[in-house]
Amino acid sequence: MQSKNTWRKMFGEQQRFMLMLIAPAMMLLILFQAIPIFIGGSASFRDWMLNDPKKTWVGLSQYTSVLSDPAFLKIVLPNTFIFMFASVIISLVIGLALALALNRPFRGQKLVQTILLLPLMVAPVIAAIMVRWMFNDQFGIVNVVLEALGGEGQPWLVQRWSAFSVIVLTDVWLWTPWFTLLLLAGLQSLPKEPFEAAAIDGTTAWRVFRHLTLPMLRPVIVVCIVIRSIDAFRTFDTVWALTGGGPARETELLSIYAYEQAFVFLDFAKGSAAAIIAALIILVVGLVLYRLLDRVRKMS
Amino acid sequence: MNTLQRRFFDFFAPGARRISFALTVTVVCFLFAFPVLWLILTSLRPQSGVYYVYRGLDFTLDSFVQVFANERLVQAFVNSAVIATLATIFSILVTVSSGYMLSRFRGPIASGWFGIIYALRCVPFVTWVLPLYFVEQRYGLYDSYVGLLLPHIAVHICFFSWLMKGFFDGIDPSMEQAALIDGCTRWGAFYRVALPSAVPAISALSVLSWLFSWNEFLFALILTGQHTPVITVVMAQFVSEMGMQWNLMAATAVLALVPAFLLTLFGQKYVIQGLKI
Structure with missing residues (x-):
């Protein structure tokens, strides 16, 4: 009974209700996210090979070993950021254009909308395998079409930047529908009156978009950017299935790097250190993005 | 393009805007659907035929039976x-x-x-x-x-x-x-x-x-x-x-x-x- 009394004393009736509402979610998060992150954090300070888990404390040496790895600094880190910016910006622009097109009625609108949502239904890993097949240098459809048009087939996936572009392209294809959905939902919840007034005034479509739609949609756009940036930063499936980080680890992203350290080179500690570094970087990025989101919300 | 220009354009080319819109939509849809269409096509090819997908007309439901x-x-x-x-x-x-x-x-x-x-x-x-x-x-x-x-x-x-x-x-x-x-x-x-x-x-x-x-x-x-x-x-x-x-x-x-x-x-x-x- 003692504990129940302190529980009552510490929290009011409303606070207890609040805690009860989040209790199941919190329990799952602690068990399946917080504890593993803690274990990973602890492992990153130890000597922990998967085939020889000594688990002796080695301080920060795993971190220095990751941070002084030229592959990490010169390839993995820039790759991850370039990938994040390219993927988010391109799919935002295309997704916004598609949402605007779908927001007005035309014949076959429903069919077009379903087709544009197709990538959402395909597992990213399958999409990546399929794209790898399409860009195969000998049997891929892309080279066949290129050669039929008089061009020259390229060994797409064995050169760094062409392989990287194919990865970005796949990611854009996969996640554009996600932008389209969120932006379309945002467009449909905008008030109708300003648009009717603009139509009566005979305002051009571009001016309506620039001075009405865009400012009103800005909060939704920023949320989209925040969500997708965080997701793009931790992309795994697409790269893993498309290039496996190759050629010669040149298209590796942070997630792939951490996975490889742990499960290919069996160095669980170094993999964990890389994963913790990735988490810290994205936390900072996420914080900056959240401040941006807050500012936009307050502006409108 | 201002309103007057647009009216002018619409007067001489009725439906031109609609046709170009429809054309753009069709192309975009095709690009979006292509990997899925290609997936379906590949699934209908016999095991040896997948390497010649762009030529032959061999189709089979064999892969589905195997699955x-x-x-x-x-x-x-x-x-x-x-x-x-x-x-x-x-x-x-x-x-x-x-x-x-x-x-x-x-x-x-x-x-x-x-x-x-x-x-x-x-x-x-x-x-x-x-x-x-x-x-x-x-x-x-x-x-x-x-x-x-x-x-x-x-x-x-x-x-x-x-x-x-x-x-x-x-x-x-x-x-x-x-x-x-x-x-x-x-x-x-x-x-x-x-x-x-x-x-x-x-x-x-x-x-x-x-x-x-x-x-x-x-x-x-x-x-x-x-x-x-x-x-x-x-x-x-x-x-x-x-x-x-x-x-x-x-x-x-x-x-x-x-x-x-x-x-x-x-x-x-x-x-x-x-x-x-």
């Missing part, structure tokens, strides 16, 4: 469906209350919870999936239904709580306050008043949750082995460990696409109505 004859594949389909469905139900149950809390209350508990959710959402999957492998092995959850299901629920909590909060923010709380004044308990107000009004958000997130779980790969790759085959992992194995069986991979992928397609076909309306951020 259905493969016990492991059928098992994988069942597993994926069960896990996606259960993960959807439980993650909705857990996040609807968490999102409600975030939307209706202020103070240190609410903002603390939001901070935790936002931070955990940022953490890359690999950061917690690698150690989770050891946790699950120690507790005998590795390669089991529960061991895959629970992380699937956990992974949705942060994002869906956020979306649920956004939806509840758009619902006027005065109805719940009226219910409280009329002598309803807090739970009653949540359960009887707020929950029914959240049905659009619940249906939207159910569709998304099911699609995400059905297509999930990394957790399944690390947390399952021989006993719990999941469709994405089995498909990926067709073109790595078991040799290059493109036709079988494609046939399985096409079959995996069917439920996702049906769900999106009927569910997209609810997703667009229910997503408020």
